[in-house]
Amino acid sequence: MSGLLRICTAGSVDDGKSTLIGRMLHDSQSVYEDQVHSVRTASTNRAAGPIDFSLFTDGLKAEREQGITIDVAYRYFATARRKFILADTPGHEQYTRNMATGASTADVAILLVDARQGVRVQSRRHARIARLLGISDFVLAINKMDLVNFDRDVFDGIREEFEGILGGARCHAIPLSALHGDNVIAPSDRTPWFEGPSLLEYLETVNVSRDLTSLPFRFPVQLVLRPTDQFRGYAGQVASGAIRVGDPVVTWPSGRAARVSRIVAYDGDLDMAFAPMSVTLTLDDEIDISRGDVLARGQRPGDRGQTVEYPPIVGHHFEAEVVWMDERPLDPARVYLLKHATRTVTAEVSHGLLLNQIGTSAVSTARPLVFDRYEANRTTGSFILIDPSTHFTAGAGMIVSAARQGAASGLQAPVSAAERLALAARHAPSDADAIETVRKALEEILT
């Protein structure tokens, strides 16, 4: 169990999301007394009962005036068992992009539904976005149970309907009243038929299977540090996996190989670096590496005993799920800026999208990217699209697959040599075959 859990919350307008979070912060004693006091004072301006818990989270004046949540708010609380970072995301359709933002870094999503309303269009939409952004642990918080007399049949009906929507993800349903605190911190005696843990207890104990260090090593180079002529280091954050001094690495997209000679850190050199550490690597060979390149583990021929690690995919073309977040629609006739890991390139897409739409598109970049499928790696599988005229972050993309050669993607461009090599290596049935295939392909290119 990790010491830090990142959560996002989603729900429709008026499902009581802010109230639930305010209640969790308040009841877990993360809210200080003077904040309670200022909220009590502000509550008298609105008709929401003695303490309006949503005022702890609705931070902007416009939100407090309108009684709605506009923007993602980040909350921090801790219990004796765990620390939590919670992204509270708004439920209005026009702010759906914030849902994607909150979900992009979350381990667990809390989906809130109103027991009286059941599963609505918005709930389905939020579930889909959270699922798309890689969340596989959900809490279905069925709120306002007090307004349906804590009726078990209502709870079961909603739970069953939702499990169908989430297909495959782990879903833990809890009957709640955020306003009165039932099953938020402690189990409620008004739901004797419910045997599961309270919301907080679940969050404290859920085992999230997102183990970055067991994935293949990926190190997007952020900066080349050259403080003196004698030192040349590659600064970056380990996106996944682990690396030790002496390990062979390959720089992508060039494909040049070297070994790690030092793992440099302010507190002294390290023997090993693993995700998500920020470190500086030096290599035993002066190869040309710059920002945007990705270091992956190299494989030496004949290393039978070593764990096989897949190389990243190198290419100009891939299929991606894109969430569009700008008023101005995604336009296949325009060129966008695409930021992926530490590289920014120009890119075009095959299909247009409107604000808040999600769709699959073939993406074609001017320079090659070094990537993985999003399903395999959140960091090297994700990108943002930036509008070149407003510079707004207009789209978020998750790579589904490298576009297959000759696939009917609607975009046609020559496949690069490096891309062919990487694909050949990936599709080989064994290591030995991969080496042989790449050797032959290289010979063909060079002769």
Next chain:
Amino acid sequence: MSIATLPSEPNIDVTPRLDHLRALEAESIHILREVVAEFERPVMLYSIGKDSSVMLRLAQKAFYPGPIPFPLLHVDTTYKFREMIRFRDEMAEAVGARLIVHTNDEAISEGTQPFMVGTQRCCGLLKTKALLDALQAGDFDAAIGGARRDEERSRAKERVFSVRDSSGQWDPKRQRPELWNLLNARLRPGESIRVFPLSNWTEIDVWQYIHVERIPIVPLYYARERDVIVRGNSLIVQEQPFVVTMPGEKPRVVKCRMRSLGCSPCTGAIRSDADTVPKIIQELISTRHSERQLRIIDHDQDGSMELKKREGYF
């Protein structure tokens, strides 16, 4: 200190993991490096407080073995505690960074001070305007600040890369979505960016980090006996001539410390016996008052921090 790993169930789980603090550290270093990679003229706002001390250490780590590749900017209202100024000059020298000190001299020469013009106007002139002028004078395109999202409600909605328009103002309704750790550094002419590497840190995280890293902090944070004016719940340290006792008040010796550092007339001390970092952490865990409570400027009207931020304050 070595990198701490948390083998939560030692016999079953052998995968290395970063503890909470080291994960935050790695994230902040990533942010600082993105700033240096993406911007031409970044600057780090150095306010001398504990958060600035942590930022300074993170900057040392991010670019090690090289030097910190940007200057430090202190916006000096001239009303900061004397101990803060001494500490500032020592730290800048110790880390070998270039220090820029900027003051709104015009406002000072007109006698601007909180009791004369009110706290809102005083902050507006000596902090917000001075900051915007300093950023313009240095032609800085990115200003790194130590604000944290857990400090105040409007800050909870702040982005890590927060765009400001050509007059340095914040529009909370036009914020760019920020997904994963992909930071959009593109700006239109005239726009600038505020960067908050400590966004996800809490007050306790900052103190724990200061403790494990042995980071030097201004001694005002440690409790000792000080001469203060007791005014309601506030303990005011009398440093400026215009801070005078009211009828019936007289300075008293109280064992106290600063929970947050600002200008001496507007920052109250708290009664405390915490004279070491572990005792401060202990005090925080048991305390029931939030950190900025004694910062008068947050409370001068409802949503006041949001208003100050919109105008260009950090």
